Amino acid sequence: MILNxxxxxxxxxxxxxxxxxxxxxxNITLDTVSTNFLDQILVTATRTPRKxxxxxxxxxxxxxxxxxxxxxxxxxDILNEQTGLITVSDFGGGEGxxxxxxxxxxxxILIDGAxxxxxxxxTLDLKRFSLGNIKQIDIVKGASSSLYGSAALAGVINIITxxxxxxxxxxxxxxAATHKTNDIGASLNYKKNKFGISTYINSLSSGGYNLTESExxxxxxxxxxxxxxxxxTYDLSVNTDLYFSAKYYSQKQDYVxxxxxxxxxxxxxxxxxxxxxxxxxxxxxxxxxxxxxxxxANEFLDDNTNGIRFSEGFYDQLxxxxxxxxxxxxxxxxxxISGMGLKHETxxxxxxxxxxxxxxxxxxxxxxxxxxxxLNIIIGARFDSHSKYKSQLSPKIAFRHKLNNQxxxxxxxxxxxxxxxxxxxxxxxxxxxxxxxxxxYNAVSTAIPILQxxxxxxxxxxxxxxxxxxxxxxxxxxxxxxxDYYFNSKLKFEFNLFKNSIKNLIDxxxxxxxxxxxxxxxxxxxxxxxxxxxxxxxxxxxSNNFKLSTGYQLLxxxxxxxxxxxxxxxxxxxxxxxxxxxxxxxxxxxxxxNRSRHTxxxxxxxxxxxxxxxxxxxxxxxxxxxxxxGNGNGYLDSFDTFVNSYIxxxxxxxxxxxxxxxxxxxxxxxxxxxxxxxISNISGRIIYTKLNIQF
Numbered sequence: 004m005i006l007n008x009x010x011x012x013x014x015x016x017x018x019x020x021x022x023x024x025x026x027x028x029x030n031i032t033l034d035t036v037s038t039n040f041l042d043q044i045l046v047t048a049t050r051t052p053r054k055x056x057x058x059x060x061x062x063x064x065x066x067x068x069x070x071x072x073x074x075x076x077x078x079x080d081i082l083n084e085q086t087g088l089i090t091v092s093d094f095g096g097g098e099g100x101x102x103x104x105x106x107x108x109x110x111x112i113l114i115d116g117a118x119x120x121x122x123x124x125x126t127l128d129l130k131r132f133s134l135g136n137i138k139q140i141d142i143v144k145g146a147s148s149s150l151y152g153s154a155a156l157a158g159v160i161n162i163i164t165x166x167x168x169x170x171x172x173x174x175x176x177x178x179a180a181t182h183k184t185n186d187i188g189a190s191l192n193y194k195k196n197k198f199g200i201s202t203y204i205n206s207l208s209s210g211g212y213n214l215t216e217s218e219x220x221x222x223x224x225x226x227x228x229x230x231x232x233x234x235x236t237y238d239l240s241v242n243t244d245l246y247f248s249a250k251y252y253s254q255k256q257d258y259v260x261x262x263x264x265x266x267x268x269x270x271x272x273x274x275x276x277x278x279x280x281x282x283x284x285x286x287x288x289x290x291x292x293x294x295x296x297x298x299x300a301n302e303f304l305d306d307n308t309n310g311i312r313f314s315e316g317f318y319d320q321l322x323x324x325x326x327x328x329x330x331x332x333x334x335x336x337x338x339x340i341s342g343m344g345l346k347h348e349t350x351x352x353x354x355x356x357x358x359x360x361x362x363x364x365x366x367x368x369x370x371x372x373x374x375x376x377x378l379n380i381i382i383g384a385r386f387d388s389h390s391k392y393k394s395q396l397s398p399k400i401a402f403r404h405k406l407n408n409q410x411x412x413x414x415x416x417x418x419x420x421x422x423x424x425x426x427x428x429x430x431x432x433x434x435x436x437x438x439x440x441x442x443x444y445n446a447v448s449t450a451i452p453i454l455q456x457x458x459x460x461x462x463x464x465x466x467x468x469x470x471x472x473x474x475x476x477x478x479x480x481x482x483x484x485x486x487d488y489y490f491n492s493k494l495k496f497e498f499n500l501f502k503n504s505i506k507n508l509i510d511x512x513x514x515x516x517x518x519x520x521x522x523x524x525x526x527x528x529x530x531x532x533x534x535x536x537x538x539x540x541x542x543x544x545x546s547n548n549f550k551l552s553t554g555y556q557l558l559x560x561x562x563x564x565x566x567x568x569x570x571x572x573x574x575x576x577x578x579x580x581x582x583x584x585x586x587x588x589x590x591x592x593x594x595x596x597n598r599s600r601h602t603x604x605x606x607x608x609x610x611x612x613x614x615x616x617x618x619x620x621x622x623x624x625x626x627x628x629x630x631x632x633g634n635g636n637g638y639l640d641s642f643d644t645f646v647n648s649y650i651x652x653x654x655x656x657x658x659x660x661x662x663x664x665x666x667x668x669x670x671x672x673x674x675x676x677x678x679x680x681x682i683s684n685i686s687g688r689i690i691y692t693k694l695n696i697q698f
Contacts, residue, residue, distance in 0.1 A: 047113070047141035047161040049371055049381065050150055051330060051338055059379060059403035059413040061483050061499045061538070065140040067165075072608065072619055074178065074655050074669050074693055076186055076207065078140075078162065079129035079684070084604055084621055084653075085142065086554025087538045090129065091597055092684045097128035103144055103501050104534030104560040104598050105157035109421055109479075111147070113161040115248065117276050118154075120322050120348075121298035125424065131252060131272070133230045135176060135188040136203035138165045145501065146419030146481035149383040149399035152346075152365055156419030156479045157503070164248070167199025167236050168192055173698055180691035183210030183225075197238040205230040211257070212686045214679040220259055222683050228254035228270075246278040260304055264313055268302035288330040292344075297321045314435075316353040320425075323347040336373035342366070350425045354432040356446040359425055362390040377405040387420075391428065391445075392473050395420045414484040419503075421477045427509055427526040428474065439521040441511070444474040447525050451515065458518065465514040465525075475507045475528050485538075495542045502535040532595060534560040550608040558602070560595040565638050576634040576642045591640045593629060599648075601626040615659035623651045630681055646681045650674065667693040 043064045045055040055064050065081055075081040079098045083090040089101040099107025108125040111118060119127060140162055147155040173191040180186075188205040208227040215222065232250040239245055251273045258266040274296035282288050303315035326344030333339065343366040351358045369383030384398040399417035406412065423444065430443040431450055442450050447470040454460050485499030507528040515523040540554040568574050569592045575584040576591075594600075603624040610617040626648040629639040655669035668691070675688040 043139075045141050046163075047116070047159055048143045048147075049369065050116075050328070050340055050342075051371065053371075056487065056495075057379065057403065059381060059401035060415050061144040061485060061497075061501070063142040063144075065142070067138050070134050070137055070140075072617055072655065072657060073621065073653070074657070074667055074691070075134050076178065077130045077134060078132035080671075081134065081140070082129065082142075082160070084606070084623055086540050086604060087144065087556045087602070088142070089599070089602060089625065090684065092682070097123070097126045098130050098684050099126035100129060100160065101597075102157040103503060104536065104558045104595070105479075105503060105505075108424075109154065109157035109419075109477075111151050111155040111159045113151075113159060114250070114274070115164055115276060116161060117274065117292075117294040117296070117324070118151075118322070119274075120296055120320050121270075121272060121300070121318075122424065123300060123318055125426070131228075131254075131270075132162060133188070133203075133205045133207070135205050135230075136165050136190055136201070136232060138163045144499075145415055145483045146397075146399065146417035146479055146503070148387075148395070148397035148419040149385050149417055150367055150369065152363075152385060152387050152397070153395075153420060153422040153476070156421045156477065156481075156505070164203075164232065164234065165190075165192075165201055166234060167194040167201045169194050175696040176693065178691055178693040181689045182212045182686060184208070184689075184691075194236070199236040200233065202233040203230070214677055214683070214686065220261070222679075223686070224257040224259055226254060226256035228252065242282040244280045246276075246280070248276045250274050258302055258304065263307045264304045265307060266302060266304040266313075266315075268300065270298075270300045272296070272298045286332045290326075290328040290330075290342075292324075292326045292328070294324040294326075295322070318350075318352040320350045320352075321348065338371045339369070340371070341368045348425075352425070355425070355429045356431045356443070356449060357429060359429050360390070361425075363422075364388050379403045389422060392422055392476055395422075395476060395478075409489045411487045412484075413486065415482070417481050419479045419481055423474045423476060423509060423526070437521060438517065438519045440517065440523045442514075442523060442525045444470060444526045447514065451523070454515075454517075454523070460523070461516045461518045463515050465512070465527075470525075474509065474526065477505060477507050477509055477528075479503050479505045493544050497538075497540045499538045500536075501538070502533065504531070504533045506531050508532055531563040532561065533563065534558065534595075534598075548610050548612070551606070553603070553605045555603045556601070558598060558600060560598040561592070562595060562638075565592060568638070574636050574638060574640070576636055576640055578642060587636075587640055587642075591642070593639045593641060593643075596629055596631075596639055599626045599628045601648075616656065618654070618656045620652065620654045622653075625649060646678060649676050649678070651676060651685070663697045665695040665697070667695070669693075 043055045044052050045062055045064055046052055048058050048060050048062055055062050063085055070081055079090045082088050082100055087103060090098050091101050091107065092098050100110055101107060102110045107127065108122065112127050121127065140160065142160050144158040147159045151159055171193045176188040178186040186207045190203045192201045206229050209225060211221045211223045211225040213221045230252050234248040237245045254270040256268050258268045277293045279291045298320045300318040304313040306313045324344060324346050326342060328342035331339045346363040348361040365385060365387045367385035369381065371381045373379050381401045384396060387395045397418045397420060401415035403411055403413040426443065428443045428445045430441055431446045433440045448467050451467050482502045483499055488496040508530040509526050510529045511524045512527040512529060513522045514525045517523060536556060536558040538556045541552065543551045569587060569589045572586050574587045576587055577584050605622040606619065608619045627645040629643050629645045632638060633643040652673040653671045654673060655667060657665060657667040659665050671689040672685065672687060677685060677687045
């Protein structure tokens with residue numbers, strides 16, 4: 004690993020400048036309002052403790068009690084029930100998250116504030132994350148690159164795990180469900196005086212399932228995975244805390260591609276996180292963090308007819324990330340945060356022209372200020388340098404103004420970016436069966452001359468000279484404008500308008516034709532797209548026994564080039580292959596693929612204190628959307644085939660037998676909805692039972 008010594012000189016210079024302010028110890032938050040809805044603390048949005056309802060950004064918190072009452076197993080299960088979020092599957096079986104209409108590759112996933120890696124095809128598979136030891140999940144919508152850099156263009160989801168609590172405790176969980184699914188988990192907690200430790204172990208296995216009539220290929224093949232995590236805390240002094248966590252994940256799954264091709268896939272992931280926090284005085288705090296993580300995946304296919312290895316692939320990614328962060332409190336209404344760090348990434352994978360190394364030093368600042376009791380303003384910016392692409396400056400400004408005790412308005416304007424990933428730069432893949440080729444942007448200048456020498460290129464569409472410049476990062480201007488209205492202490496309404504305008508969208512493009520009739524594709528900064536719409540949510544808690552919440556999102560997601568083409572009468576379609584083509588108008592353009600115009604959710608929770616029973620029913624709705632262009636014009640229009648709208652209903656009943664024992668039964672997808680052709684991540688009705696033992 005090669006790290007420029009100049010970065011570290013600057014790094015520690017700012018560190019010593021910051022600590023020169025030292026005086027005493029204090030705990031400060033900027034929020035003083037108290038209602039039934041303001042008891043949730045969120046750190047992710049500002050990297051300082053803030054009450055979620057007083058933030059100027061659109062945020063959501065999923066609490067530990069909500070996770071337990073719904074009996075959700077994996078991160079995708081719980082996120083899919085949140086307003087404005089939709090889980091979507093990729094072609095490799097991974098399940099990512101779509102936020103405000105932006106693809107999963109634009110949402111940064113964190114564990115305890117540290118980024119997760121392993122995006123094989125751009126999607127980070129949410130099914131990797133068990134929910135058994137989660138304290139809460141923070142969701143921050145809108146461009147967040149001013150604090151988190153690349154991949155936070157749509158927003159941030161931070162999974163916060165449990166920390167050690169005083170005393171000794173633990174629990175055991177077992178859940179059995181449809182499809183021979185078994186989930187077993189155990190956690191232990193111990194803390195005394197200065198030392199604390201918590202440990203979590205989980206095993207999930209499934210027999211897989213099949214949504215089609217095929218007897219050979221399952222929709223999801225059988226798999227088994229294991230999760231082990233541990234967190235240690237130690238109070239070095241009254242003002243100094245040490246924290247260390249480690250996590251290991253492993254999954255093995257059958258891999259069947261056809262009647263004669265069978266194999267296996269294997270995933271292994273680990274991460275370690277060291278943090279030292281020191282409070283110098285009542286104004287200055289400093290955090291030093293070092294984070295390391297590695298993700299490895301291997302898969303192979305064997306030909307059963309002759310026992311020969313047909314294909315194999317591998318993926319090995321490493322990320323190292325040191326960071327220093329300081330928080331300086333000028334007063335109870337003014338907090339300044341600054342930090343700097345370095346991301347060092349490497350990747351070794353099949354179909355790559357080389358083993359790339361990325362180094363990206365960064366620095367960020369943010370001022371969180373309340374000029375008066377009713378106004379909060381946050382201004383921040385981050386600068387990211389990079390060894391392979393153009394440096395990025397990501398500013399953001401946000402405000403929240405309290406008009407009266409019931410109504411507040413808030414808004415944010417931020418810049419987000421996503422750097423080109425390893426695949427978009429260095430991929431070099433030729434499909435052995437069909438014969439097409441996909442090249443990363445930086446691989447073109449080397450690979451095309453070789454293909455020409457081999458006589459595989461018929462003609463060049465994009466000259467190789469066009470690839471001499473760097474591929475630009477994708478960037479977005481994100482705008483959110485909303486309001487919070489407290490009808491009373493039991494009823495709250497939230498409303499948010501949003502728009503994300505993305506430039507330099509990286510997309511595939513044909514750059515050459517091959518002599519076999521196929522094409523050579525590469526990645527280019529081509530399209531400009533935008534997503535816009537509104538989100539509405541309501542929370543009503545008339546008593547301690549009953550709670551109701553509902554949410555709705557209206558979304559418009561368009562390609563600007565497509566809008567112009569439809570307006571200019573340049574797009575045509577056919578009702579069937581033999582019919583004549585006809586011109587389409589602007590109203591025929593539906594928008595980007597895999598986006599629903601309407602999504603909604605409704606959740607009802609009821610708790611009977613006398614009988615120790617709590618129950619809930621949750622409904623999610625998704626309107627129609629399109630996955631493919633069926634008439635060959637390259638766009639999604641009203642004459643294409645759409646996936647029909649659907650409703651998913653989940654229900655759970657939890658019973659506390661005594662102080663130590665809890666049982667639960669539930670049904671996911673009560674209406675047994677399936678779509679065998681288009682939706683692979685909804686397997687039909689799932690019935691389960693669960694046992695929890697606490698000690």
